[in-house]
Amino acid sequence: MKAYTITRDNLGAWLDALARDYTLIAPVREEETVSLFKPVSGFAEINLGYTNSTVSPKGWLFPQTEEMFFFSTGDGQITLADAQTPGPAVLFGLRPCDIKGILVLDPVFNGAYQDCYYQKRRQNTILVGLSCTRVERHCFCTSMGGGPTDGGGADLLLTEMDGGYGLEALTSRGEELIHRYQDYFIPDRDNRVTAAREELGKKLAGQFTRAVDTTGVKEFLDENFELPYWGELARRCLGCGICTYICPTCHCFDIFDQSPDGESGVRSRCWDSCMFSHFTRMAGGHNPRPTKKERVRNRFLHKLKYHRDRYNLDGCVGCGRCVTRCPVNIDIRQIIADLQEVARHE
Amino acid sequence: MSNCHCRNPLKPYPATIVKIIDETPDVKTFQMVFDDPSVMESFRQKPGQVAQLSVFGVGEATISITSSPTRKGILEFSVKKVGMLTGALHRLEPGSKVGIRGPYGNHFPYEVMKGKDLLFIGGGIGLAPLRALIDFVLAEENRGDYGKVDIIYGARSMDDLCFKYDILDRWPKMPGTTVYTTIDRAEPGWEGHVGFVPAYLEEINPSPENKYAITCGPPIMIKFVLQALEKMGFSDDQVVTTLELKMKCGIGKCGRCNIGSKYVCLDGPVFYLSQLKQLPPEF
Ligand SMILES: Cc1cc2nc3c(=O)[nH]c(=O)nc-3n(C[C@H](O)[C@H](O)[C@H](O)COP(=O)(O)OP(=O)(O)OC[C@H]3O[C@@H](n4cnc5c(N)ncnc54)[C@H](O)[C@@H]3O)c2cc1C
Ligand code: SF4
Ligand code: SF4
Ligand code: FES
Secondary structure, eight states: OOEEEEOHHHHHHHHHHHHHHSEEEEEEEOSSSOEEEEEESSGGGOOOSOSSOSSOGGGGTSOSEEEEEEEEEETTEEEEEEOOOOOSEEEEEEOHHHHHHHHHHHHHHSSSSOOHHHHHHHHTEEEEEEOOSSOOTTOOGGGGTOOTTOOTTOSEEEEEETTEEEEEEOSHHHHHHHHHTGGGOEEOTTSHHHHHHHHHHHHHHTTOSOOOOOTTHHHHHHHOOOOHHHHHHHHHOOOOOHHHHHOSSOOOEEEEEEOTTSSEEEEEEEEOOTTSGGGSOOTTSOOSSOSHHHHHHHHHHIIIIIHHHHHSSOSOOOOOHHHHHOTTOOOHHHHHHHHHHHHHHO | OOOOOSOOTTSOEEEEEEEEEEEETTEEEEEEEESSHHHHHHOOOOTTOEEEEEETTTEEEEEEOOSOTTSTTOEEEEEEOOSHHHHHHHHOOTTOEEEEEEEESOOOOTTTTTTSEEEEEEEGGGHHHHHHHHHHHHSHHHHTTSOOEEEEEEESSGGGOSOHIIIIIIGGGSTTEEEEEEESSOOTTOOSEESOHHHHHHHHOOOOTTEEEEEESOHHHHHHHHHHHHHHTOOTTSEEEEOOOOOSSSSSOSOOSEETTEEHHHHOSEEEHHHHTTSOSOO
């Protein structure tokens, strides 16, 4: 695949053009400490200096709340009308861990029953990655098989380099997008872009404050469901669910109807969390995961074992968001290390 | 990535309630027909599968399809009133519009069960999914494929027996079929057996030879039934049961119904006892 360079000025102009032709979703700084992905009207709103958005960008493909269809009753008939799905979009500025997060969600929404809502957005969205330029204290993507300049899964990967940016086309869809706006780009004939990105990757690899070794953790969990360890962890967990909302790979949802007049309304879905007690509570009160111990265990087993069992992919991409945001400092890196430790003493 | 041309699996098909049968004070059986005849024609459930029933404006609930696929042109659901959706369903009348999507889940291994005797053990509303298989097996076109059929069924009281027309009238008249009915406590007007299902099962003491046991009911009943079956010498591969876990999407997306790495909506609700023993104890 081909690489190009683009000047800073042209990058701004290109993004303005993209915002005119597509729905452009990009990282925006909302307040000093919160960064989010939102539809933008042009380059001026985009924050390229962020490292990790507070909430993962999965919400473009799998919105926090999403209308599924409208229903109405009249003349004793039920009419169902599909909610509108957005047209062509560019999801711009995805960090490598978040691109990987999308690859973790893909098989969930695919399969024998295709999730049309996710699939339509996914097919209509071009993914543009953005290599990291620094490593945050809580990042551990390299421990989960990723890396700060690994754009795998994106259509295009943008990397900051001397005098501007490099842009690598990783898919034919990415190549087509560049072709459409070719005036902004200069073909990179001597592999400078790839070399610069690889160099950056090497430099950043040395900046991770903490690496974890996941070897054998899944195999240990295969054999050990009951561990006193989960109880210890659960005593600290508040059950607030923040970890699941900001995670790029969590996909649990609830479905609900709204019908103010009882005759017409909308069925929607919204993010839900296995950290909440009602998540598995059944009519009549029986709850198979009645305490935080079972719920904490479920979350970490999902990340480290269940997703692998079902899809052969880790359920965690090492973005570190849940580590940063957990009010009581529950740290999945520590959990992996602790499980290694418990396994050694078994 | 290929384009998604599938029909949206989360969108139900409109259907009409054509008949409602009062089973017990809190259970009703709803006969439903899809509004679009081609949907009715192409809806091919297997015994043991479930559907998501919608009352628009209220929501959805997972309900077993209790009618056998051998019965064409109609679907039956038996619903116990326990909450929002089931309460709303109970308030509907014949002619009301609902939504149905499915069928979901795996099914009873009726192919594997060919040539065997079948022992059904049900409690309360738990007879609903079993009934789909019982009627499938007893249907003329399939009856020759299976051996003797024994049905043990119990409920708290006479009033709480579901499908009385089947258990007291229709099934006992079928060839090669024996129905054992019990209620928890004696009542005026009841001449049948009195006592809990697991105890009755031990009294009847069926031989495990060439037989499958299929059970569904309240968790506590299932627990003691499984123990009794084990005592009688049934192997874990001869016992089949269904699991109930909270469900929403029914299609393996919403992440709600997992037991370990399995999803009840995709990998269940039917499990062999041997499979159940492999699962983490979260049900
Ligand atoms: C595989 C399977 C087969 C079932 N078959 C039948 C049947 O044939 N007849 C019958 O009466 N009931 C059946 N149930 C139970 C039925 O799904 C619940 O009783 C019903 O969902 C409760 O909904 P509600 O809105 O009335 O209750 P609420 O308490 O208002 O429940 C709110 C929501 O919680 C969920 N929920 C609560 N309890 C359960 C539960 N036990 N199982 C699944 N989801 C639940 C539903 O999504 C529901 O929308 C079955 C459940 C499963 C999992
Ligand atoms: S963010 Fe921390 S406290 Fe909150 S639910 Fe997650 S692990 Fe528990
Ligand atoms: S589990 Fe935590 S570190 Fe892993 S992907 Fe989710 S938010 Fe990121
Ligand atoms: S009901 Fe949604 S995953 Fe099973």
